[in-house]
Amino acid sequence: MFHKEGFKIITVTFLIFAILSLSTKYLVENNWVEKGILIILFIFLFLILQFFRNPKRNFKLNNKEILSPVDGKVVVIEEVFEKEYFKDKRLQVSVFMSPLNVHITRYPIGGNVVFSKYHPGKFLVAWHPKSSEENERTTVVVKSTEFGEVLHRQIAGAVARRIVNYAEEGQDVVQASDSGFIKFGSRVDIFLPLETKINVSLNQKVQGGITVLAEK
Numbered sequence: 001m002f003h004k005e006g007f008k009i010i011t012v013t014f015l016i017f018a019i020l021s022l023s024t025k026y027l028v029e030n031n032w033v034e035k036g037i038l039i040i041l042f043i044f045l046f047l048i049l050q051f052f053r054n055p056k057r058n059f060k061l062n063n064k065e066i067l068s069p070v071d072g073k074v075v076v077i078e079e080v081f082e083k084e085y086f087k088d089k090r091l092q093v094s095v096f097m098s099p100l101n102v103h104i105t106r107y108p109i110g111g112n113v114v115f116s117k118y119h120p121g122k123f124l125v126a127w128h129p130k131s132s133e134e135n136e137r138t139t140v141v142v143k144s145t146e147f148g149e150v151l152h153r154q155i156a157g158a159v160a161r162r163i164v165n166y167a168e169e170g171q172d173v174v175q176a177s178d179s180g181f182i183k184f185g186s187r188v189d190i191f192l193p194l195e196t197k198i199n200v201s202l203n204q205k206v207q208g209g210i211t212v213l214a215e216k
Contacts, residue, residue: 001053001054001055001056002049002052002053002054005052005164005181005183009048009052010048010049010052013044013045013048014045017041017044017045020037020041021038021041024037024038024041047099047100050100051099051100051103051183052103053102054102054104055102057207057209057210059175059176059209059210061110061174061175061176062175063109063110063111063144063145063146063147063175064146064215064216065212065214065215065216066108066109066147066150066190066192066196066212066213066214066215067106067108067109067175067176067208067209067210067211067212067213068095068106068108068200068206068207068208068209068210068211068212068213069095069105069106069107069108069152069179069188069190069208069209070095070097070101070102070103070104070105070106070182070188070206070208071095071097071101071102071103071206071207071208072095072096072097072098072101072187072188072205072206073095073096073098073203073204073205073206074093074094074095074096074200074201074202074203074204074205074206075094075095075096075187075202075203076092076093076094076189076202077091077092077093077094077198077200077201077202078091078092079091079092079194080092080191082151082191084139085115085139085141085149085151086149086151086191089194090151090191090192090193090194091191091192091193091194091196091198091214092189092190092191092192093189093190093192093198093200093213093214094187094188094189094190095187095188095190095206096186096187097182097186097187097188102208103181103182103183104178104180104181104208105152105154105178105179105180105181105182105188105208106175106176106177106178106179106208106209107142107152107173107174107175107176107177107178107179108142108150108152108175108190108213109142109144109146109147109150109175110142110144110173110174110175111142111143111144111145111150111172111173112142112143112170112171112172112173113140113141113142113143113167113168113169113170113171113172113173114141114142114143114149114169115139115140115141115151115169116138116139116140116141116165116167116168116169117138117139118137118138118163118165119136119137119138119139120136135155135156135186136155136156136163137153137154137155137156137163138153138154138163138165138167138180139151139152139153140152140153140154140165140167140179140180142167142173146216147192147193147196147216148193150190150191150192151189151190151191152179152188152189152190152191153188153189153190153191154180154182154186154188155182155186155187155188155189156182156186162182162183163180163181163182163183164180164181164182164183165179165180166178166179166180167179167180175209176208176209190213192214196214196215196216197214197215197216198213198214199212199213199214199215200212200213200214
């Protein structure tokens with residue numbers, strides 16, 4: 001099963017694969033060279049299919065818990081000053097995604113979208129300290145009954161060049177439903193109230209809509 005954001009790219013990739021495979025068969029006389037090119041094409045096709053996969057998952061929704069919005073690895077857990085929306089101190093949890101991770105961004109909590117904004121910007125590597133402020137990004141704030149306002153921010157990286165954001169202000173959203181998609185890598189930052197209990201540790205691998213990042 002593949003995500004809708006990948007349909008066009010997957011179709012184009014299959015066409016390119018078919019054309020190059022046939023061209024290689026008829027134009028390349030060396031058998032080893034032909035096999036090498038085909039192996040490279042298969043690897044490229046496999047990576048594209050992996051990137052846009054949308055695995056079926058059994059979500060256990062609980063608005064007393066903050067779920068990871070994406071698959072990846074926890075790279076930041078710290079108290080920071082959030083400058084854009086809250087303008088006060090928050091707990092930040094950041095999840096880094098490799099190109100092999102599922103790249104669907106899910107709502108970490110259910111509630112009402114009170115803020116949604118896109119920012120054009122640079123394409124620094126996702127782990128760069130200034131990437132959360134200077135890279136292309138989207139900021140979404142959901143107001144929930146249990147946690148109040150929770151912010152999650154999609155951040156483009158050196159490879160990621162396209163961020164899709166489905167959140168619209170005033171919209172009621174369900175925890176773990178699709179909030180957006182980041183094409184080809186990067187990270188998501190989550191900003192939580194200071195009293196929130198964090199349930200994950202640095203370098204821990206997490207699954208979007210499954211792993212509990214924090215709870216009341």
